[in-house]
Amino acid sequence: MKILISGGGIAGTSLAFWLSKLGHHVTVVERFPTLRATGLQIDLRGHGIEVMKRMGLEPKFRHMSVPEQGLQIVNKSGKRRAYFPANTSGKGKQNFTTDYEIMRGDLCRLIYDASTKHGAKYIFGTVIEKFEERNGQVEVHFADGRTDKFDLLVGADGVRSSIRKTLLGPDVQDAFYPLPGGVYTGYFTTPQPIKKGEEYLATLYMSPGNRGIMTRRHDEHNIQVYIGCTSNSDKLRDARGDVKKQKDAFKDIFRGAGWRTDDLIKALENSTDFYCEHMGLVRLDSWSRGRVVLVGDAAYCPTANTGMGTTSAIVGAYVLAGEIGKADGEKDFRMALEVYENKFRPFMDKVQKGVEKGGMSTPSSSIGIAAFNLFMGVASLLHINIGAWLLKETVKGWSLPEYGEMGKF
Numbered sequence: 001m002k003i004l005i006s007g008g009g010i011a012g013t014s015l016a017f018w019l020s021k022l023g024h025h026v027t028v029v030e031r032f033p034t035l036r037a038t039g040l041q042i043d044l045r046g047h048g049i050e051v052m053k054r055m056g057l058e059p060k061f062r063h064m065s066v067p068e069q070g071l072q073i074v075n076k077s078g079k080r081r082a083y084f085p086a087n088t089s090g091k092g093k094q095n096f097t098t099d100y101e102i103m104r105g106d107l108c109r110l111i112y113d114a115s116t117k118h119g120a121k122y123i124f125g126t127v128i129e130k131f132e133e134r135n136g137q138v139e140v141h142f143a144d145g146r147t148d149k150f151d152l153l154v155g156a157d158g159v160r161s162s163i164r165k166t167l168l169g170p171d172v173q174d175a176f177y178p179l180p181g182g183v184y185t186g187y188f189t190t191p192q193p194i195k196k197g198e199e200y201l202a203t204l205y206m207s208p209g210n211r212g213i214m215t216r217r218h219d220e221h222n223i224q225v226y227i228g229c230t231s232n233s234d235k236l237r238d239a240r241g242d243v244k245k246q247k248d249a250f251k252d253i254f255r256g257a258g259w260r261t262d263d264l265i266k267a268l269e270n271s272t273d274f275y276c277e278h279m280g281l282v283r284l285d286s287w288s289r290g291r292v293v294l295v296g297d298a299a300y301c302p303t304a305n306t307g308m309g310t311t312s313a314i315v316g317a318y319v320l321a322g323e324i325g326k327a328d329g330e331k332d333f334r335m336a337l338e339v340y341e342n343k344f345r346p347f348m349d350k351v352q353k354g355v356e357k358g359g360m361s362t363p364s365s366s367i368g369i370a371a372f373n374l375f376m377g378v379a380s381l382l383h384i385n386i387g388a389w390l391l392k393e394t395v396k397g398w399s400l401p402e403y404g405e406m407g408k409f
Helices: 010-021 047-054 058-064 104-117 162-168 243-254 261-270 309-326 330-352 366-381 386-390
Strands: 002-006 025-030 041-043 070-074 080-085 101-103 121-124 128-134 137-142 147-150 152-155 176-178 183-191 201-207 211-217 222-230 275-278 280-282 292-294
Touching (some): 002 147, 010 025, 010 104, 010 309, 047 309, 070 366, 101 104, 104 121, 128 162, 152 162, 162 292, 183 243, 211 243, 222 243, 243 275, 309 330, 366 386
Parallel strands (some): 002 025, 002 152, 025 121, 152 292
Antiparallel strands (some): 041 101, 070 080, 128 137, 183 222, 183 275, 201 211, 211 222
């Protein structure tokens, strides 16, 4: 089939990899002028690790991986209150830090390179302006004036998916549901040379007022900074799309929060890669309509606090490609989209369960934070894998499908 994928992120490149391997004619359209190989640290968990291995990418993934050793929790004076090392044994569930940490751009580039080797083509610097089904195909009009026809259109264009919004129609509310209370996260990198004896650790600090900040080191020269808060700030809410206003809003919220916050917020002013995310999830009654189907965050964003965004994208792309690969003829093709949803929806239902109601679920008072740090300290002392409990890696009762036709290569 002739297939168009909108979005060259993790979900889009993963789907392009499998479909091109299966012999389909795959084109990926990406609005950025080049591959968007940016973003901070992400990980794979559970079934996502297995899919990556089935793609044959583990050796290169390991070569590019971030050597993060674990997560430490500190108080306002910087004293360690708990430490959770990565599980590098190859057995059991992952912890907060997994054995498969990588920078988003590196993973995107890795899958992109693998997909192009199998014939996937990429068009950068334009978007789909409109599309319509006509005579058994999807006629697509691009913003650069070109028009083309495809047997299938896939929306892999992220949490704010324009393909999803077109499918739903102008009079239907979008399927993005913000977490309660207004949960925002900002991300950026800043220069900070590694010191002698310093380890590659994620460091988390929580401050009263539903504020938290985390640093992670991915190389010898720079660190990543994650700032998050639950806030009804009008200034932050109204700053969408305006980086300067978003930075100013975060500076106001985090002023005097303790630990290294003032220095890190000052570094925020000069950051060139800052981006802000209004945390929420995507829920849809159906992931496809006719010859148009959604995958990844466009269909079922689980929010970053589940730890399963990247895994959901990769596994979902694998299942969609596997079902398309089994299709034989028009009737089977239409059924493949239904089976993809029937097989993968139980996975996403369990990953998303309780997220929409729970918000950020972090202590907001000094006493609550002290109690939380004490609890986490005891858990780390007893070597309890809290990461596996708090995050959504365990998807009980769901098994990764086997697609023989995808294992022949």
